[in-house]
Amino acid sequence: MNLRTLRAFVEVVRQGGxxxxxEVVSLTQSSVSKAVKTLEDELGMPLLNRIGHKSHLTAAGEIAYRRALVLLAERSDLIAEINDLRGLKRGVLRLGLPPVGSGALFAAMFAAFRLRYPQIDIELIEHGSKRLCESLEGGEVDLAALLMPIHEDFDYQEVRREPLMVLMPVAHSLAKRKHVDFQALADSPFILFEAGFALNAMILAACERKGVVPKVTARSAQIDFIVDLVGAGLGVAFLPRMLAHKHLHPGITLVPLDAADTDWHIALAWRKNAHLPPAAVAWLDLAKEMHNSAHR
Known part of the structure; x- marks a missing residue:
């Protein structure tokens, strides 16, 4: 059993085929198939059920996948510790960010980090919360920006907390309210992000706590499109205050959401007991410095 074989197997599971x-591991399809077959032969049990062009984990595959993530993470830690010897003159920061709000939160940090450490390469991946957690757990990234609360397997450093605003057309019956709750919004169609976005889960959980079953009329991964749908009168949407103000235009009004446990609370997370490379520590230090500066 070697790590390249495990990596191929893990990516088949992650990519769905x-x-x-x-494409991800830069091998031919036949080489990936051979690697998975070799692993199945070595373990003496099938790991995948192949149905058409899709592959699903067997019970043995579930165990192998979970263990493979741990082994690959250990390899990542080994490389990170060796790279420590080189200090911050060279290195790589592997950073996972969500699609929502990353530009507003981290663009200035990218520029400041580049000025301080011009020889550090930043490898950036953008995914929804669930995939970011998997990438962090598997050692693919050193740090990931996640919504609070953070899973107990991770340590974290808080970055920013913003209340949610309700975006609605200016002609909406609730547009002149000073604040609005989910009961008042129960008859308004919701425009949400696509499945896998942590903001969705937070909104839907808050609705459930209040006994509200929202009518979801559209989903998108693009903030601009969601805002345009609101402006066209299709429904209401929800964004953190800083993003809502950034995307405000004349056809839309913003009303603060009055609902417990719905703040957009972002933190930078990393695996507990993992070795953080110097580049990741430097990024955390810069994040703390900029956060403290913004609150003076």
């Missing part, structure tokens, strides 16, 4: 995994 052999051809997609082959």
């Amino acid at each position: 052999f051809s997609q995994a082959a």
Whole structure:
């Protein structure tokens, strides 16, 4: 059993197929298939059920996938510790960010970090919260920006906390309210982000606590499109205050959301007991410095 074989198997699971995994690991599809077959032969049990072009984990595959993530993470830690010897003159920061709000939160940090450490390469991946957690757990990234609360497997450093605003057309019956709750919004169609976005889960959980079953009329991964749909009168949407003000235009009004446990609370997370490379420590230090500066 070798780590390249485990990596191929993990990517088949993550990408949902052999051809997609082959692109990620830079191998041919036949090489990836052979790697998975070798692993199955070595373990003496099938790991994947192949149905058409899709592959699903067997019970043995679930165990192998979970253990493979741990082994690959250990390899990542080994490389990180060796790279410590080189200090901050060279290195790589592997950073995972969500699609929502990353520009507003981290663009200035990217510029400041580049000025301080011009030889550090930043490898950036953007995914929804669930995939970011998997990437962090598997050692693919050193740090990931996640919504609070953070899973107990991770340590974290808080970055920013923003209340949610309700975006609604200026002609909406609630547009002149000083604040609005989910009961008042129960008859308004909701425009949400696509599945896998942590902001969705937070909104839907808050609705459930209040006994509200929202009518979801549209979903998108693009903030601009969501805002345009609100302006066209299709429904209401929800954004953190800083993003809502950034995307405000004349056809839309903003009303503060009055609901407990719905603040957009972002933190930078990393695996507990993992070795953080110097570049990741430097990024955390800069984040703390800029956060403290903004609150003076």
